[in-house]
Amino acid sequence: MEKLKFGIEGLDEILKGGIRKGSAVLVTGPPGSGKSIAAMQFIYSGAKKGVPGMFITSEETAYYLREDMASVGFDIVPLEKKGMITIVEQSVTGGRMVSIEAPLKLIQKRKIKMVVLDSLTLFEYVYGSSVNEFRKGVISFIKQMKEASITLVVTSERESDDGMRFKPEDYLFDGMVVLSMVRKGSSYERVLHVSKMRGQEHLIDLFPFQITKGGLQVFPKQIPFSLIEQDAVKKSKK
Numbered sequence: 001m002e003k004l005k006f007g008i009e010g011l012d013e014i015l016k017g018g019i020r021k022g023s024a025v026l027v028t029g030p031p032g033s034g035k036s037i038a039a040m041q042f043i044y045s046g047a048k049k050g051v052p053g054m055f056i057t058s059e060e061t062a063y064y065l066r067e068d069m070a071s072v073g074f075d076i077v078p079l080e081k082k083g084m085i086t087i088v089e090q091s092v093t094g095g096r097m098v099s100i101e102a103p104l105k106l107i108q109k110r111k112i113k114m115v116v117l118d119s120l121t122l123f124e125y126v127y128g129s130s131v132n133e134f135r136k137g138v139i140s141f142i143k144q145m146k147e148a149s150i151t152l153v154v155t156s157e158r159e160s161d162d163g164m165r166f167k168p169e170d171y172l173f174d175g176m177v178v179l180s181m182v183r184k185g186s187s188y189e190r191v192l193h194v195s196k197m198r199g200q201e202h203l204i205d206l207f208p209f210q211i212t213k214g215g216l217q218v219f220p221k222q223i224p225f226s227l228i229e230q231d232a233v234k235k236s237k238k
């Protein structure tokens, strides 16, 4: 099996080398959990190694996206100039998603191999309240990407305590990485787990991670302290 590195230190170790080439992976979590940074890290690290990528943003304008990513040390503009990163703004205010044809043409022209869609909420706006139409839209998007030999990362939102409650779209992806935050005394600790990765071996534990200059860094050898403390408190109450 050919794998592509996610580009996040520690996560590639948990994934035993990365994600399968041509697969579609969901990165999900509550607001501010690091989804956009993780997704850009995938594209940015690939681009730096010579793999061209595309970042479709419906959440932020390209301008603010570049600014936010600069704050974690990702220097996007030079890679855009070289054609290694293509940012596509896909506004949700237009009602219907503008056809995927334009991005697909760019994908062919620039020999793009990695694509991010940030975020799946775009499809919710397009298909309104119909869960079936929404699923069909997502399935069709994933299929088109697979036909173009793209490795796809899509972000989606969920509440923080939803770690093991699944949403209809979760079943449509080959893999799923859940970012969340766990109470730690008077603060929070960031934790991540890989809840599925079809056709490949991976660890299923919760791992702490941090966001700093350089983006996400996962600690695959550490157990989250906050969870050890919570378990200890529960035990002592029994």
Ligand SMILES: Nc1ncnc2c1ncn2[C@@H]1O[C@H](COP(=O)(O)OP(=O)(O)OP(=O)(O)O)[C@@H](O)[C@H]1O
Residues within 6 Å of the ligand: 029, 030, 031, 032, 033, 034, 035, 036, 037, 038, 059, 068, 071, 072, 157, 211, 212, 213
């Ligand atoms: N330079 C930095 N150093 C440390 N942490 C940072 C830095 N820049 C951003 N962060 C953290 O990353 C968070 C934003 O990450 P990101 O935009 O990826 O979240 P998100 O999950 O996409 O959120 P949303 O659902 O709102 O789009 C900020 O809320 C902040 O906690």
Ligand SMILES: [Mg+2]
Residues within 6 Å of the ligand: 035, 036, 037, 059, 118
């Ligand atoms: Mg975001």
